[in-house]
Amino acid sequence: MRVRNTVGRARIVGALASMSVVALGMAACGNTNTPASSGSTPSSPMGSSTGGSAGAASGVSVSSFDLAFSAMSQLKSLTTAGKGMVGVILPDTTSSTRYVDFDAPFFKKAFEAAGYDSSQYKIDNAQGVDATEVALAQADIAKGASVLIFDPLNSTVGSQVQSYAASHGVALISYDRATFAGSKTYYVSFDNVKVGKLIGQGFVSCVDAWGVKSPKVFELDGGQDTDPNAVSFAQGYNSVIWDKSTTPLPAGTTNGKGWVLVGDKITPNWVNATGATIFTQQFTAHPEINATVEANDGLANAVVTVLKSKGVGPKKVPTTGQDATIQGMENVLQGYQCGSVYKPIYLETQDAVAIATFLRAGQAPPKGLINAVTNPPPGVSGAPQPASLLTPTWVVGSNMNDTVIRDKFIVAAALCKAVGASACSAVGITP
Known part of the structure; x- marks a missing residue:
């Protein structure tokens, strides 16, 4: 994975x-x-x-x-x-x-x-x-x-x-x-291309489900400078969202729905702190950003942390990820992340x-x-x-219990302690 x-x-x-x-x-x-x-x-x-x-x-x-x-x-x-x-x-x-x-x-x-x-x-x-x-x-x-x-x-x-x-x-x-x-x-x-496609499909569904109007999208890619898998991930989600399989894409790219790509940046070596800095700079320069795509849960959490610091609440600005980490699952259940790819x-x-x-x-x-x-x-x-x-599998709240919890990849008790029993029970997870 x-x-x-x-x-x-x-x-x-x-x-x-x-x-x-x-x-x-x-x-x-x-x-x-x-x-x-x-x-x-x-x-x-x-x-x-x-x-x-x-x-x-x-x-x-x-x-x-x-x-x-x-x-x-x-x-x-x-x-x-x-x-x-x-x-x-x-x-x-x-x-x-x-x-x-x-x-x-x-x-x-x-x-x-x-x-x-x-x-x-x-x-x-x-x-x-x-x-x-x-x-x-x-x-x-x-x-x-x-x-x-x-x-x-x-x-x-x-x-x-x-x-x-x-x-x-x-x-x-x-x-x-x-x-x-x-x-x-x-x-x-x-x-790996399928992983990216799942991220793209999850993002598109989330934009609709969260009611994001006139999406102004920012993409925070993984370490394409060092990791060939990161290239394949981006090819996958770009092909779904923008109908283009190149990476990174130029700012101003649009799709048939009228969505606009504000920026597309690579996070060197997959360093989450660097990703947070990149997004902080982009969000400061482009406050119109209202939807984001991230290549893994670590980068998604970096973006979520910045958004929270700016007072952005749940189900306002989509984020995406992969690895199905406990932090990613917490963000999904709390309404800050659309989903995560589980491998x-x-x-x-x-x-x-x-x-x-x-x-x-x-x-x-x-x-x-x-x-x-x-x-x-x-x-x-x-x-x-x-x-x-x-x-791989795209994990959201509705199938979390039947995937990462069932497989003991995520410990239910630890997850529910972090997000609260009510958030777990709402998706059928029992600690």
Whole structure:
């Protein structure tokens, strides 16, 4: 899931605005995407077909995973047949609590459910240090890892790890962020353009529901200077709101409804405090702003804090987000945020472990797992990579209980303490 408030990432070239994620056998998600050839399948970096010990595992697909981790038991025969260790390298513990609270324990649960013993997998965290992430990858390979699952801190680290792994014949799964240097790499994430489209659709609905007249819109984008995912998010919501998939858009852009874009600014490195400063400056210069679009909950909360300081009440100026953080859910229930995109991490970890299990056994993952291709943007060297993209969900008050609360992603008691019991009971949440 997610957008990290990442600091210190390598700069992504401007051509990332053209990065596409192509869904197989389906229409493209955004205007910059190109449909895959009819009936085509991404080539396997392992160069082998599914069979042999795959058995029931060949039926595992991106739709197989659930909160009970029930599909993982179908992989046990592959786990037994596999060789080498699977190394998991998470990026940090400061940009988001997800890596400690969710990713690490969910990876452990997925491995155990798939029949791995503790010597067959290893989970580490790079603590936000580029050299540490590279060193961990090298150490895992030295200890006999045949597959690495890694969430690259930035594109430079991603390239270094991919190149090193490829030179040692180790398959790679780029987890949550795509990089394009290696020849044996899969990409596992949520559909980032779809994430952006959900933000855009939620914003459009909110403008109507909150009765915003003659919208004067300001967009606070994520860290497009460092994060290719941020480009895809913006492509998604711009395509919905403005019928344009470029980013950032020039001030004065309009749509068929007569809405006007007052400004569109990138928040370098996803730093929320910087986003607050940017919005303060824009709102001071353009007090006519009455609707806003933000790329994640952190930036949305930065804007909400500024609006509250200016005396703006609930359901006056829409904000948007993603990550379904507790702060985001509070703002939704209190009427300051339209909604947030939820990306269940337990699905992402199972998906990565499933693909790793096939690769570890020398098998190509089945078509049901590999449902997309990621292409490097123009001007960036690299080859298209087979990808497994999961589907995110737009969360508002009416479905909050059946999504983030049900999944224990948000603790109901903590949320209701923050917003009050009446706000929770109004949407069916019981602390």
